[in-house]
Amino acid sequence: MTALAPTPTAASETDDVARPAGTRGRGTRWWLYVVLFLGLVAMIMPFVWMILGSFKTDAEIRQYPTEFLPREPTLDNYATLFGRLDFATFFINSIVVAVFVTLGNIVFCSMIGYALAKLQFRGKKLLFALVLATLMVPGVVTFVPLFVLTANLGLVNSYPGLILPFLISPLGVFLMRQFMLSLPDELIEAARIDGASEWRIFLRVIMPMCGPAVATLTILTFLASWNNFLWPLVVATTEDMYTLPVALALYSVGQNAARYGLMMAGAVVVVVPVLIVFVLLQRYFVQGIALTGIK
């Protein structure tokens, strides 16, 4: 059992308290910075190109060779998106759907998460296994019968039709259950002795401690809904119900297909808000992956 024996030198290192340095070379690895930087450029370049392109005129984009920076920056593409085309509506549709989907996931996944984590009942293990098993079921397997169901409920081309199938997610249950398992039982026991109902314990004791898990669930769910494509494509049949990805995809293969600047501006409207939120909240994105149990 030598695993716990500390090496004498490790403790004397001062610059790496949080991050073990054991195997790191002392020399500067300048070439590694160069490689990582080139990789970073490759990762970021499509976004830069997208933003620059959205300010270019079509004539300018079609020129060859294309210049990197827009020669005569224009807002025409954005004016067309929000004027002649109805991107304001698509934007609002995307927001409405994402907000309701996120709220539903927070409420419903927290509730069943509490039952699975802190209550004892028959069939609990089976229930959890059933939910977990559907984690890997792709949307492409369920969308045909889902469409038949939605059509018979009269919900095609409506907000409920867009929202209802996504109000819950197996991942949300998994996330909330895992987090709640880590909360101490003593507080719950104390509240029970004081005569609090389970509903009250859930609302007043458990949920106030679930901040990090709810934050993560909110981000993951909102993002998934914002970027969701197949189901909105199937169920939104007229323009007034399109979400942003649906509108963008249909325009990009339709008559505006060759209008590069316009398409780039459309992509900016979908992508840039998400990128801004991501940079501001990147800690929570990373936390999400840690919380879902990947060690």
Place this chain on the structure above:
Amino acid sequence: MTLTAWLFAAPFLVLFLVFMAGPIVASLGMSFTDMTTRDLETPFQVNLVGFDNYVRLFQDPRFLRSLLNTFTFVIVAVPLTMALALAVALALDKGIRRFRTVFRVGYYAPVVTSIVAIAIVWRFILQPDGLLNGFLGLLGIQGPDWLQSTAWALPSLIMMAVWRNIGTLMVIFLAALQGVPREHHEAAMVDGANAWQRFWNITIPAMRPALLFAAVITGIGFLQFFEEPYVMTQGGPLDATLSTAMYTYDQFGFGNYAYASAASYVLFIAIVILSFIQFRFLGKKD
């Protein structure tokens, strides 16, 4: 207590049964019928046709082509994404001290973006006179017409998928690297093991669960690829990028509901088999 627990579970369960478990079963059931768009309002008055839809699927060269494309996509893109993500994670974890957050945020950024939006951007980058060929031109290379070439269209989509998914696996691998016992590395260094030996004999075995997880989630995601061909190539040229998910969507669009369900179930079974193989292959203890 049991009643209370089920009450907490009830709202989720109702939605789950109606919108998830139900359709999974219904999809299987539908695949054995002759349901089309004409039966939309009377979904229970359809005829059972046994395995006819599946037989027709496997006689359709376009469906077989879509399976081939999908498997090619997965078999190339999964290891490529994993290898690049692992390289980035190792470099960020051990190789450098400064700008870690900048690199991490930058490499992860594509993950949060809409595939549709980013596919449109890539479509323009991959034009014959687009950004990529402009760059290759600087190196003296004459790039192909990526998306119109039967040889290069699928590799182009793979390239974009790898680009978009490196970030996810990078974060998973970074977390896993934190869990590799440092003492093992130190002991191995004392024994004279070089960096390469330590990587293969200590780091990789310790990361086995993370590698398994990464392979499974990436494999499942890539098996369903749909937005990329929909936006970038419409499945062309000559079905070179037709994916099984896209084939399913097209059949649904033609009103062939039962046939589309059968196609989607083939994909579903492929997903189950792939996960199973990956668990057996990567999950085993040495």
